[in-house]
Amino acid sequence: MSLYTERHGLRKPIARTSKISKEVYTLLLNICEKYYKNLTHIFKLQQHCSFVDQDYIEFNRSQFENRMAIKIPNIFKDEYGHIAAPQDNDDYDQYSLIDLIEYVAENIKDISEGWNNDRYKNYWYIHCLDTTNVFDDYRNEINEIFVESGVLFTLTTEKIIERIVENSPLSAEIEAETQQISEVGTRELMKDAIALYKTPNPAARQDSVEKIWDALERLKTYYTNMDKKTSATKVVEDMSNGQSDFITVFNAEFKALTDIGNNFRIRHHETNKIDITDNRHYDYFFNRCLSLIALAIQYLQ
Structure with a gap:
């Protein structure tokens, strides 16, 4: 149910962000803690009630935290070494919290x-x-x-955290189409590129663009019984339905993307390449390249 100010348009739009604030961190951690007991099948503390002479199990918090110290070493801890929410001016690694959310998701089981x-x-x-x-x-x-917090992440049914990219051409339909590409190398490069693109950590943006540019170059050699130039020509002719105006457009787009890949620090890392310092530019390059590939693969034979 929406609240009064939401229903009557009296609330400012939620600022969309990829930053997990301390307040949101606390709320997310509280949810994880609520479901720790659903990890008891891994972290069992054997107990005995002498009064009725019966054994039973509890969630072993100490064993769990010792395990997390190894699996997620950068997760924030309080002065006593316990997993906790950051306070005041504490520095924290939000991606370690994402690790914890995914760990609970991957291992959660029902209990009675x-x-x-x-x-x-x-x-x-x-x-x-x-x-x-x-x-x-x-x-x-x-x-x-x-x-509710405007954080552009989501926990998927595959039990991983992905970022939400607004106004992106990437869709479930395009993802499904890329997995139907018969040429194994192109298919795997596209799979890796999309996975990196959806990763919350912005450090993955560069890798996602590099992978999709590799996929673009490999796409030009899709027809393995031809040389690269002839194969690239056939790809363009097929996606143009033989219409000269569209051949001109798509040839120009392939060349433009090739030039971007050569001039910017995407596939090559020499000192004379143009650095990309704004992650929004990485998203633009990725989506521009994706749009061309997504169209082309609909025509591959």
Whole structure:
């Protein structure tokens, strides 16, 4: 349900961002902590109730934090060495929190829990189940915080965090089409390029553009029974339906993208190449190249 100011247009639009603030960090960490007990199948603390002479298990927080110290060494910790939310002027690594969110998502399982006896309540038990229905609840809670805070990330059904790119031509349909490319090398390069493009860490932007430019160059040699020039000509003629005006347009676009790849620091890293210092320019280059490839692959034979 939307709130009053949302319903009546009295609220400023949420600022969209890729930065996880301390406040949002705290909310996301609280959700992770809420579901720690759903990792008990991995981190079991064996207990015994002498009063009723029965064994039971609890979530082993100490074992869990020792494991996270190895798997996610940069996760923020308090002065006692416990995983915690940053305070005041604390520095923190938001991508380590993303690691934690993904770790919980990957390993979360359903549990049954309760008092051993409703009357005497001798101990609280956790029974580990071999199902993962609880993942949907966890995912919904994580994504609700992302949406409400304007953070451009999402936890997918594949249990990974991806960034949300607004106004991008990349769609599920295009992704599906790229996986139908029969030439293995081009298909794998496109798969890698898209995965890097969707990665939250901005450091991956350069790698995503490099991969998609590699895919573009390989696309020119798609027809392996021809030399590169002849193959590239056939690709353009096919996607132009033989119409001379479109051949001119697509030849010009292939050349323009080739020149960008050669002149900017994309596929080559010599000192005379033009550096790309704004990640929004990486997104522009990626999407421009993607648009051409996405059209071309619809015509490949």
